[in-house]
Amino acid sequence: MISDQLVEFLHGPSFLHLGTRDADLRPAHTAAVGAVAHDDRRTVTVFVPAARAGRALEHLRQNGRVALGAGQMSHEAYQFKGTFLSSRPTDEADIARQEAFRLRFLDSLRQGYPEEIARPLSLGFAYRPGVAITFRVEEIFRQTPGPGAGEKLA
Amino acid sequence: MALLPEEIKPAMQGVIPSDVVTCARDGTPNTTAISQVYYVDADHVALSHQFFNKTVRNVRENPRAAVWLISPKTFDSWDLEVEFERSETSGPVFETMDMQVEAIASMVGMKGIFKLRAADIYRVISVTKNVDERISLGEIADGR
Numbered sequence A: 001m002i003s004d005q006l007v008e009f010l011h012g013p014s015f016l017h018l019g020t021r022d023a024d025l026r027p028a029h030t031a032a033v034g035a036v037a038h039d040d041r042r043t044v045t046v047f048v049p050a051a052r053a054g055r056a057l058e059h060l061r062q063n064g065r066v067a068l069g070a071g072q073m074s075h076e077a078y079q080f081k082g083t084f085l086s087s088r089p090t091d092e093a094d095i096a097r098q099e100a101f102r103l104r105f106l107d108s109l110r111q112g113y114p115e116e117i118a119r120p121l122s123l124g125f126a127y128r129p130g131v132a133i134t135f136r137v138e139e140i141f142r143q144t145p146g147p148g149a150g151e152k153l154a
Numbered sequence B: 001m002a003l004l005p006e007e008i009k010p011a012m013q014g015v016i017p018s019d020v021v022t023c024a025r026d027g028t029p030n031t032t033a034i035s036q037v038y039y040v041d042a043d044h045v046a047l048s049h050q051f052f053n054k055t056v057r058n059v060r061e062n063p064r065a066a067v068w069l070i071s072p073k074t075f076d077s078w079d080l081e082v083e084f085e086r087s088e089t090s091g092p093v094f095e096t097m098d099m100q101v102e103a104i105a106s107m108v109g110m111k112g113i114f115k116l117r118a119a120d121i122y123r124v125i126s127v128t129k130n131v132d133e134r135i136s137l138g139e140i141a142d143g144r
Helices: A004-011 A050-063 A092-109 A115-123 B006-012 B053-061 B092-107 B137-141
Strands: A015-021 A027-032 A035-037 A043-049 A065-071 A077-089 A130-142 B018-023 B029-034 B037-041 B044-049 B064-070 B077-088 B118-129
Touching (some): A015 A043, A015 A050, A027 A043, A027 A050, A027 B018, A027 B064, A027 B077, A043 A050, A043 A077, A043 A092, A050 A065, A050 A130, A065 A130, A065 B029, A077 B029, A092 A115, A115 B137, B006 B037, B006 B064, B018 B053, B029 B053, B037 B092, B053 B064, B092 B118
Antiparallel strands (some): A015 A065, A015 B029, A035 A043, A043 A130, A065 A077, B018 B029, B044 B118, B064 B077, B077 B118
16 A cells, blocks of 8 residues: 555655544644554554653544654655554664654755754654554545645555 | 734744644544744634645534644744634735745745635634653754
């Protein structure tokens, strides 16, 4: 379901935004730092700081519905929608992945921002301790601004 | 009520994209990056209705939305809980947003693609500074 191109895109570096909602359909946003598309091409793990994970996890345990937006400096953007599967604390391998992500994110932001914005913006997202949230991807949408925005890709 | 503090205004200048999460009536959340959240008054913001049609459809089914913002000056981030009130296609808010959308489009090479269709006005329900989402500037400077 998740193509090679989308795997590469999801691995970033991208702005990552997790969307969830409560039992009353009130939506909530959680910023994420890093994501992994697994070899089955159907599941994704996204990393959120533990201090910010409580609300999202409460929502996900209640209803399972999740949306992950990924966007890059080029304005290319995609959204992955699906169902929550599991969560766990991030481990050393996850943190190493996140630290590599942060440095690549900094490099990407330097293409569009001066250093005084690129550095604090990219490196300023809290990431450890973190929570790894895994979900099954059921739909993928193009969100790049333009005529194809909203197109369902899978 | 004057919920929006003065210190949030730099986060509404369109320097760093914001994000909006909405929810369809069937319970499916949707997240969309937006170029700018506009300060209307201390209790209202406006979101540009350009081409993010799922967001537009969702808030007409279920008016609640969550908006994430970040300041390019302090790098504080904020969560707003908002509720869709109305859509404007003329008037001072629309005209101001139209000019700013044009300016942002020129700056980022999206002229002709970013096009304002309407100014969607939202009432602010709550404002939260996300102190636990950000690493302090001092820690970043220390090389963390």
